[in-house]
Amino acid sequence: MTLNTLVDHSNCEDCPIRHRAVCARCDADELIALEEIKYYRSFEAGQTIIWSGDQMNFVGSVVSGIATLTQTMEDGRTQMVGLLLPSDFVGRPGRDSAAYDVVATTDVVMCCFRKKPFEDLMNSTPHIAQRLLQMTLDELDAAREWMLVLGRKxxxxxxxxxxxxxxxxxxxxxxxxxxxxxxxxxxxxxxxxxxxxxxxxxxxxxxxxxxxxxxxxxxxxxxxxxxxxxxxxxxxxxxxxxxxxxx
Amino acid sequence: MTLNTLVDHSNCEDCPIRHRAVCARCDADELIALEEIKYYRSFEAGQTIIWSGDQMNFVGSVVSGIATLTQTMEDGRTQMVGLLLPSDFVGRPGRDSAAYDVVATTDVVMCCFRKKPFEDLMNSTPHIAQRLLQMTLDELDAAREWMLVLGRKxxxxxxxxxxxxxxxxxxxxxxxxxxxxxxxxxxxxxxxxxxxxxxxxxxxxxxxxxxxxxxxxxxxxxxxxxxxxxxxxxxxxxxxxxxxxxx
DNA sequence: GCGTCCACTTGATCTCGGTCAAGGTTTTCT
DNA sequence: AGAAAACCTTGACCGAGATCAAGTGGACGC
Missing domain, CATH: 1.10.10.10 (Winged helix-like DNA-binding domain superfamily/Winged helix DNA-binding domain)
Structure with missing residues (x-):
């Protein structure tokens, strides 16, 4: 499901988990380039990492802990739309504001990349866009499978x-x-x-x-x-x- | 929603609708390359375009008509997970088998590209992968918005x-x-x-x-x-x- | 023109899951 | 340790939507 388990790391032993999500083939240059623009952020259990509608100036992946994507209606009804486990990717290259709340369910450490340099890197490194496309397609499949769960089960x-x-x-x-x-x-x-x-x-x-x-x-x-x-x-x-x- | 209306065609006047979905900026070379590998297929209302689990040897976009993506449980319960309107893209570069049934709701004409040449083109043309990434992210947002509808409304x-x-x-x-x-x-x-x-x-x-x-x-x-x-x-x-x- | 089919409407009843409420257990704080 | 706060369970009742059923209306073939 949203759990991004389909990422194939079989030939990826050296790849630190914090880069798994965005490294297509553990290409050394890519890893180094990513390494240069990364930084870490920690969040406590219960803390909201990103508010829906907020400016989002980074993308990144979960290093440890569990976070959720949730949508909320004005009257308080809430629906979780995604579950983020370690190695899952957060963020949306090419769009500025977040579409949902991202909430830390446990203590969470994220490996972040500032959005602009990341996008530049993505533009100059076709692997990364292709990698993200695969990951996004997987998440889309997961979301659609979940639609069956929500609608009919x-x-x-x-x-x-x-x-x-x-x-x-x-x-x-x-x-x-x-x-x-x-x-x-x-x-x-x-x-x-x-x-x-x-x-x-x-x-x-x-x-x-x-x-x-x-x-x-x-x-x-x-x-x-x-x-x-x-x-x-x-x-x-x-x-x-x-x-x-x-x- | 799944309706892929977010695609920006503002600077895209010359772009035939059948290519809107995959042409990033109406780049002439890309259009010509796409033109060379495209072909059309027609389907009648009610016809299943692709069965879930089938080998899928093409990708493409809807030219006219309406198609739906549906998932079915063994006991017959069905859930529609996407609605395909003209210019929407179907298919999954990098995966062989279809994850859901695609059914023509009205008569449908599709503009198809055989998968292999399309993937080659995508690999040699970064624009296309980036375009598809944007489209897929839009569809993911739509699917997640629909999860709120299904789960809480x-x-x-x-x-x-x-x-x-x-x-x-x-x-x-x-x-x-x-x-x-x-x-x-x-x-x-x-x-x-x-x-x-x-x-x-x-x-x-x-x-x-x-x-x-x-x-x-x-x-x-x-x-x-x-x-x-x-x-x-x-x-x-x-x-x-x-x-x-x-x- | 008439029957047939299909898409749709409306009614009666039932049921699953929501709501409200009370109590239990585990963790946290002092 | 004891109090307080989360978190979880269980029960009683209720209502939104499912199910079952009958009927309407328009399109189409003969």
Whole structure:
């Protein structure tokens, strides 16, 4: 999903995570050029990194922590439209103002590039534009997959979809594969999950309890999840057990 | 929204509509290069242009007619994830198989480019990749705006959102501006609207009737719509009357 | 002209998820 | 340690929208 796991780093061992998102092939010159214009920023959990509508004078990628993209209506209804995990890219070359709030869910460190030099670099380095195009297309696919979740799935399917995405993302990061049980900690509160899924936090809580009762997931405490059978979870999500391996 | 109206053609008078989507600045060489690898395809209303999962050996843009991108679950639930109007781009450089069904809603003519030559051209012509990046970012914004519609808006607000998008798109095409009444024909059946909005066709019908009763829209027949006051319609959509002028 | 089909409308009823409310548990602060 | 604040769970009730069903109206073929 928005989790940008499709980026292929197979021939990318030397590439520091902070550049993965924008380095196409670990080309030394590009890395050096990026290195020269980068700087770091830290944010505390709960802090808003960028307000919707604000001037945005940098782009960058998440080094550590989790941030969310959210849209808010005047009456306070909010919808999360993206989840940013380490290596995900934030920002929009060619546009000045932010379209959504970016909020740090945990403590976050970002590796930033001032927008103007980054755009110059992009213009002189075709790899980078092509890289960003691929990443953006991936995010577009993820957003559209999420439209199906929001528009047509039941509450239970929505929760199962979210858990399945986090579980698979987690399994791929920890290199454990999808055959055994997957264990992870939920990076989101019930309320944040609700905002992502277009539900209320009560419904999220009830459906998590139901999945637990039905042994689709195991819960220790409130956040520590074990998925004994990812196939079962994906069935619950209404996904074809094969289709989702793209993500 | 997915309607790719943000493309700036202000300095683009000579640019045939079939190339608008991919020509960055009407650069003559690019146009000629594109001209050499293009071909046309026609589709009848109702025909599926591309099946999800199929090999996709071309990219292209819509010349005339309307097509939709839809995702379908095994049990038949469907969600439209994009609406393709003339000049919109279809396809995914760098990926082989289609992620969704593309269906012709009306008769459609597409201007296609075989994928390989197009990718070669893109690699040798930085403008094109940058152009596509901008377009894709616009579509991503549109998809995310639609996530708010799907996740958080009521049925009435959803209908108003869709009508408001079509009305504004239409007003911008016909150059009439947003001050007077806007008149247009709905390009979608009630069922297609339902698929776009995550509703049933009965609910769509009821809410259209309600908006008509409340004089937010006028209806002649089933498809011919007059919007006397676009501001009023946007209020009904839950949009800030200013925010949406981006689209 | 008449039946058929398709897109649409409207009504009656049901249900999933929202809302309101109360209580529990964990973390944080003093 | 004790108080306060987050965060989470569970219950009772309600309502928006889904579902099921019947009917309308226009387009088209025969």
């Amino acid at each position: 039941t509450a239970r399917e929505k929760i199962a979809s979210l858990l399945s995405i986090i579980a698979r993302r987690d399994a791929s990061v920890s290199q454990k594969g999808l055959s055994g049980p997957i264990v992870f900690d939920l990076p989101l509160t019930r309320e944040a999950m609700a905002d992502y899924l277009g539900l209320t936090l009560e419904t999220v809580s009830r459906q998590i309890s139901a999945l637990k009762k039905d042994k689709v997931i195991l819960l220790e405490g409130k956040r520590h999840v074990t998925v004994p059978d990812i196939g079962r979870l994906m069935e619950e999500a209404g996904d074809d057990a094969d289709g989702g391996f793209l993500v | 009521t049925a009435r607000e959803k209908i108003a959102s869709l009508l408001s998008i079509i009305a504004r798109r239409d007003a911008s095409v016909s150059q009439k501006g947003l001050s007077g009444p806007i008149v247009f024909d709905l390009p979608l059946t009630r069922e297609a609207m339902a698929d776009y909005l995550g509703l049933t066709l009965e609910t769509v019908s009821r809410q259209i009737s309600a908006l008509k009763k409340d004089k937010v829209i006028l209806l002649e027949g089933k498809r011919h719509v007059t919007v006397p006051d676009i501001g009023r319609l946007m209020e009904e959509a839950g949009d800030d009357a200013d925010g949406g002028f981006l689209v």
